[in-house]
Amino acid sequence: MKQGWEYKKLGEVCHITMGQSPDGNSINDNEGVEFHQGKTCFGEQTLGVSNLFSNAPVKLAEAHSVLLCVRAPVGYPNITERKICIGRGLCALYAKEDIDNKFLFYSLLSKQSHFEKNATGSTFKAISSKVVSNTEIPIPPKSTQLAIVSELDKINELIRLKKEQLKDYDDLAQSIFYEMFGDPVENEKEWxxxxxxxxxxxxxxxxxxxxxxxxxxxxxxxxxxxxxxxxxxxxxxxxxxxxxxxxxxxxxxxxxxxxxxxxxxxxxxxxxxxxxxxxxxxxxxxxxxxxxxxxxxxxxxxxxxxxxxxxxxxxxxxxxPPLPLQRLFAQRIEQIEHQKSEVAKAITDLETLLASRMQHWFE
CATH class of the missing domain: 3.90.220.20 (DNA methylase specificity domains)
Structure with missing residues (x-):
């Protein structure tokens, strides 16, 4: 154990709310509390917006809670920035001690294989409230938590930017196609x-x-x-x-x-x-x-x-179109693909670094 750190069970340091589905008649598309059943709207770290609502919610996750998937697939965390209604596929963890919620997110992310190993069920894997409550996480001083979060966030941000760069290259390739050949449906160049x-x-x-x-x-x-x-x-x-x-x-x-x-x-x-x-x-x-x-x-x-x-x-x-023009386009695409491969390698390297740093801090 690192000096100044301690290990505690999630049930000791968090308020844990296991999800429960509201009455089906309460589900609608515009009235009540935003409803989430599972990870459908999960982002990389932050929960996206659902198009479902419940006007008779049973279980609520408070704003800034960390959500955890407890039914197939299990072990995926996300942070909700607003109060939501949660169904049986989720539980919500709200830190009651001096724990940063982003640090709690990374802690749960590091426990994904643990949750998968402790899931039960033949058709749909699930983890119980007991498994969640008894799961131990490392708890360093608050200043250390914030330093760890800062480091991991920086690596994740670099990964995000590189993935955006890949998308930009894809958009560039499509733009070159339209510039050279026009719309393939309209055929305004009369090929x-x-x-x-x-x-x-x-x-x-x-x-x-x-x-x-x-x-x-x-x-x-x-x-x-x-x-x-x-x-x-x-x-x-x-x-x-x-x-x-x-x-x-x-x-x-x-x-x-x-x-x-x-x-x-x-x-x-x-x-x-x-x-x-x-x-x-x-x-x-x-x-x-x-x-x-x-x-x-x-x-x-x-x-x-x-x-x-x-x-x-x-x-x-x-x-x-004329085959020489098609081949000229292919040459340009080959250049873009080369650039994409360099970016993809950078993403792989960053993801390897992230996994290494996660292992360093949480295992």
């Missing part, structure tokens, strides 16, 4: 237009993951990535010894939040909820096609869950 099916060597939907030929990690012959819906982490599912696409190509997410387009290196296996596109080299550059598809308003068909189908996508119109 030649073709159906997507007439500009591709391949356009097909992904299939089921090969049952007996894959692993979640690279093991033995399992070296080729499997991609699923390209929304989270570019949809990486696992690895296989089977190659279905042996050329650089594009994939489009085809179900749920549809329309996310990713460029893929050759030799991979596309799984369900993905459509793979291999443009004809003589007509379309890969980078140009990716940005053109991003600019097309892709509207999925289907009931509750929108879907994009291969027959629908084949009939989409795509502009076909």
């Amino acid at each position: 030649e237009v073709k159906k997507l099916k007439d500009t591709c060597d391949e356009l097909f939907a992904g299939g089921d993951v090969p049952k007996n030929n894959y692993s979640k990690t690279k093991e033995g012959n399992y070296i080729y990535p499997i991609y699923t819906n390209g929304i989270v982490n570019e949809g990486l599912y696992g690895y296989t010894d089977i190659i279905r696409v042996n050329k650089d190509s594009l994939t489009i997410s085809a179900r749920g939040t549809i329309g996310a387009v990713f460029k893929r290196k050759a030799n991979y296996y596309p799984a369900i909820r993905l459509i793979t596109i291999v443009p004809q080299d003589s007509l379309l550059d890969l980078d140009y096609t990716m940005f053109a598809l991003k600019g097309i308003c892709i509207e999925g068909a289907g009931g509750t869950i929108p879907q994009l189908t291969v027959p629908t996508l084949k009939l989409y119109n795509i502009q076909v």
Whole structure:
């Protein structure tokens, strides 16, 4: 234990309020107290705004409380700057001793694996009030708390700025596309237009993951990535010894939040909820096609869950500007991607530093 520090249970140093859902009839969109059931509106550190309210709240979290997810997923903290109504997925911790609420936030953040290990339930993992109350955190002098918070906040701010920089590069790339080619729907520059099916060597939907030929990690012959819906982490599912696409190509997410387009290196296996596109080299550059598809308003068909189908996508119109102009655009995109990779590396380094400093202070 560091000199001048002590360890105490959360139940000793915080008022803990376990959430409870209000009557369903009290939930509305404009009257009463803002209602949060789980982490849907969580930000990096500070709670966002919900569009739900309760005019008969049961459990309240006071302003400047630290919220903690206690039902799947468990262990995620956030700070609320205002009084809110909380449901069963959350609990609120309000420090009753001399503890800075941002320091309490970082303390809980460092305990995420602890909460996950102590969660129970087969279908939905949850942590009990007893687990929360008995969890110990280090408590240094207030001046030390503030110094720790300042250090960690500075690293987080640098990470935030770098992520903003990545977004700026994405916006720049899109801006260059519109400057060179115009709106891909309006086609004000009057480029030649073709159906997507007439500009591709391949356009097909992904299939089921090969049952007996894959692993979640690279093991033995399992070296080729499997991609699923390209929304989270570019949809990486696992690895296989089977190659279905042996050329650089594009994939489009085809179900749920549809329309996310990713460029893929050759030799991979596309799984369900993905459509793979291999443009004809003589007509379309890969980078140009990716940005053109991003600019097309892709509207999925289907009931509750929108879907994009291969027959629908084949009939989409795509502009076909001169290939040298497309390749000039690709060169500019390559330069931007190089800059993005440098920024992404800086983010990784900062996140490693943050994890190291968190471990230093809280473990």
